[in-house]
Amino acid sequence: MTEDLLVTxxxxxxxxxxxxxDQELPDPATADDVRAVEQMVGHPMPRLLRRLYLEVANGGFGSWEAVSLTDTGDWFSDCADITEAxxxxxxxxxxxxxGIVPLMDRGCAMWALIDFKTADGQMWDWDPNLCCTAHALAPLEQSLTEWITDWLHGTTPDGTYPQRETTSKNCTAR
Structure with missing residues (x-):
């Protein structure tokens, strides 16, 4: 999906x-929580992601439920928080x-990740099931805004993303 320029x-x-x-999500994160994650990663959090954590909830939003910045007691993956992930x-x-940070656990060792080095939060896919861990990571060529907008419209696919380029096709580790 191309980014809708009319959506702010x-x-x-x-x-x-x-x-x-209608979901029972954790309270929003604090500015200190955001700063601690940014310090750990070494890059600022993309603006929209920062706002989602500060203004919506400290985890649980998104199609696969974003991992909390801190251990809220509500685990949205096998990890207590984004630091552990x-x-x-x-x-x-x-x-x-x-700068690439695991954001949402898709199950079966698959993750949606986000690039903190990009202002728009470019999304990445991690799927070691396609071949091996050497070929598990691939860019989605989609910003967080596009990804969240797709989710809101009910078009985020379950499983492998359709725009993911299979980098493992020539892998010899199979």
């Missing part, structure tokens, strides 16, 4: 709040590129 971050925040209104990806053999 304010519109998205209001739509996400309405979408999750980030450190779980610290594999010396296949590290994530700097």
């Amino acid at each position: 971050d304010d519109d998205i925040i209001l739509a996400v709040r309405a979408h999750v209104a 980030y450190h779980d990806f610290a594999d010396p053999e296949h590290p994530l590129p700097p």
